[in-house]
Amino acid sequence: MNRQATRMLAEAMGTTSLRIKGHVMPMPSEHEMRKAIAARDKSSDGQFFYGVITTGVFCKPSCSARPAKPKHLRFFPTIESAMVAGFRPCKRCQQTEGIPRVTRLVEIARHIEEHADEQLTLANLADMAGLSPSRLQKIFKEAFGVSPKAYQDAVRMRHFKQSLKEGNSVTDAIFSSGFGSISRVYGEATRNIGMTPKVYRAGGTGEIINYVCRTTALGLMAMAATDKGVCFAQFGDDETSLVTHLKAEFPNAELIASPAQDDPELDAWMEALDLHISKGAPRPDLPLDMRGTAFQMKVWQFLLSIREGDALSYSEVAARIDKPKAVRAVASACAKNRIGVLIPCHRVLRGDGSLGGYRWGLDRKRALLDTERKHRTD
Structure with missing residues (x-):
């Protein structure tokens, strides 16, 4: 289902709010939700639901089923959002409701x-x-x-x-x-x-794309944005090669290098992303201007739902988007992701657990995963 078109469906896969009678209510924090699941707290029923990626089912916090490993849990505000994400109801705690x-x-x-x-x-x-x-x-x-x-x-x-x-x-x-x-x-x-x-x-003829280049903990990075959001975030060896790559991605757009005083939002976004990369700060929730085929968009949208510190295999991603035979296509979509880190394709591994490919180098992929896992452990 298409997040860019409807926004709602993918938000349901990763949102932190609950819609009740037209109002949006906050879900508990992740720590509180995990605590409620461990205690099988009935008072938390209705505040959130959790899915287990190894079984494909979702449950109430009070479910008496055998506890799943914490890394296999996903959290949802409503039954609808869990089902839209592909989870089926637990027969023990979600029989009819x-x-x-x-x-x-x-x-x-x-x-x-x-x-x-x-x-x-x-x-x-x-x-x-x-x-x-x-x-x-x-x-x-x-x-x-x-x-x-x-x-x-x-x-x-x-x-x-x-x-x-x-x-x-x-x-x-x-x-x-x-x-x-x-x-x-x-x-x-x-x-x-x-x-x-x-x-x-016409490939964005007449469109204006602003960009900045900054040195991050993982090397030089360029970030570019349209008036809709970030459309490009990639690592490179030097500014010239990064700008050349940006031009190749958007050949007919007008590219404008943006000093901070002219585009403070873009500069702030870049700084927030570097804090995430270098110091384990939360991944910034920035507006994204994703452009790709329908299948690529579906893969990228799912990647946004993978929790920080977790990693799935290409086959698991294919199964979660209801395309179990499209493992190679999933790998190709990850390889063509032009918005690095913000669309976390680094969280997808080979079936044997090895890193697999990463268009900006395996050392960066390993560093991103290590930082996220350390941050979650801390």
Whole structure:
């Protein structure tokens, strides 16, 4: 499911808040959640849920199942978010509560994704879910943060952007994505991709990208950002080669080197990232402008949910995104990640536990993992 298009779904995989009757309530801290799980604290039920990556199930804090290793736990604010992330309900503690409704909602969301180019009506979707149209509209928005129609438009926008990147004309991309209206898609597209469709297809012609180069604990790094967020963060041997690489990634954009006084936010982002790299500070939660194929985006979105200090194999990532046979494609997506550290592809290893590849060198990959694990232990 597409985070950039709907934002909600990937936020559900890594959020620290709980939506209750339209309000967002904070989840307990990770320390408090782990303490509640160890104590099987019934008073914490409903405040959060936890998934176990080795079994693929999610539980209440009070679940009497055999305790899992701490490194295998993932935390979620709601049943919906756990199921969207791919976990199934524990038969011991989640037998009936809310599950049928959640299952129906996930099925509706997947149906919308598979038929985004078709004319879907709220009435037809409601019939599939066995609900009234008004009821489906309400609980779908409560669970996923957007209406079924808005979700369909988001999926269409993802297809539209991919069609443009593949070189199709704007008109062909509009109709193949299912929008059916040139005037309508221009309003949607400008808001969602930060530029007009023709500019996007032309490789960002007319787009301004600011960048900075700074020396970090792991060597020289360049960070670049559009008005949507960080689009490039990579290590290099010298500033010239980094800028050359940036130009190759965005050949038609206007690149502007930004002194701190002209772009203090970008400079602050770079400093925050260096503190994470060098001193184990939390990874900064910066806005990201990710650009890739639908599959690459899915992999990168999942990487954002891997907890600091943890590492998964390429096959585990493939399984978690429901593409168990796409192990090589997952490895390729990691290799093509242009936003280093912020999208933590360094947390993916080979099946035998060895480091595998890393486009910025295995020494950096090892150092990043060691720093994160030390920070979590401390």
